[in-house]
Amino acid sequence: MSDPRPNLLFIMADDHAAHAISAYGSHLTKTPGIDRLADGGMRFDNCFCVNSICTPSRAAILTGTYNHTNGVTGLDTHFDGRQTTFPKLLQAAGYQTAVVGKWHLGHGGIHDPTGFDYWDVLPDQGDYTDPELIRWKAGETTDPEGERRVVPGYVTDIITDLSLDWLAHRDPDRPFMLKLHHKAPHRNWEPAPRHAHLYEDLEVPLPATFDDDYSHRASAARNARMRIDRDLKLEDLKVPTPEGLSAAEAKRWKFQRYIKDYLRCVAAIDENLGRTLDWLDAEGLTDDTVVVYTSDQGFFLGDHGWYDKRFMYEESLRMPFLVRYPREVQEGAVNTDMVLNVDVAPTFLELAGVGIPAAMQGVSFRPLLQGRTPDDWRRSMYYRYWMHIDPDHAVQAHYGIRTHHYKLIRYDGDGHGPEWELFDLDEDPGEIHSVYDDPGYAEVVAELTQELWRLQAELGDAP
Ligand code: CA
8 A cells, every 4th residue: 555544444333341352351252353453452441431322422432522512412312414523534634434334323414424435324223134224425326315225134244244345445545444333232132143042052150240239329220220130121032031930040041041142243243353354464454454343332241230331330331442553553462541432533533644623522542552651641531421211221310430449420310419429449340339428438539529520621511
């Protein structure tokens, strides 16, 4: 390639928790395809989203801004594509740009993808089997809202096929930026037919907090409707729960049904990532291509007795984030600094040599990729979940901060005062017991509360 700028391949799954990746030490499954990126690059152990829900995280990644800035606070606040995004800036700088797979930021008019030469996206959540996709390609598609058609097959395979096909037909003399966005392993966790019986004879171990009774925290955890034993539906489990089981046995049975289908969906992603990396190798593109594997947020895999995300608790806050770029990133590196989904846009721009707009609130972590952490790198991060008591999951709106040692969360109730939680992550990594009211932590509470107000002021958020 005559252009020295790197190719940027951003592969993002939907709801793939780091603790379901073997490179992150998962006790649940093996992911040899994804692990190739950890072996050949850097694993980020403290990558967090600023709002653990699909649509808002996608907007934060595109714009490098928090959700109070980009306006995408929940699932129904669709993205205004007139905003500045990193794909637009890369396209203007001569990159070939595309997004394939899950978009989930709205459709039609200002909500369709902008800044891409080619987009081929699932409408809304999309289907696992024989999905409809909406295709638009510069110079080819006359309808500005794209052309819809059904593509036979399994969605994870199709998204990879379409991506590799676009790559194969690109201009080899200009760099590319491809957002390859899987639908999987989003609810309701439908595996590919070839994986229907994978793990059938396995008993997946239960997480340590599986039987959490929510008794030492704010009321939000107790009131949330995302419990394995109570809230999973027939379409999630696919078959009726056997009769005659005790409550404890039924909960364990449902967990096995849920987690195995989830891991089967992950297996197809893993295979397809391996296929994509093989393709880069065969084309001689590996050294010149930054490959990222991540997810829009984490997920509860039976942790706290839950499925789903939304809470600022560790399992849903943490995003897997692996980066391979042989020209700059050492093989097998591990980074524990705090990086955020809002940092992706500035990082990609810097890697491409494109100026970072002052309005972006994230920070480029290119120095971290090179093994140099700046002395003033962030030691706290701000989080805000806005979708107050949505009918399905009933998770109360909340905001808070996390440092390397503590997490402070505030829930603003309806008609009653705020409830707070403080977790000492060193003493209580499972976040079972809030120490907010423990006099021994009074000083920590005071410091973290000040830091929370400071971050809100700095970022311009005023809940
Ligand atoms: Ca998601």
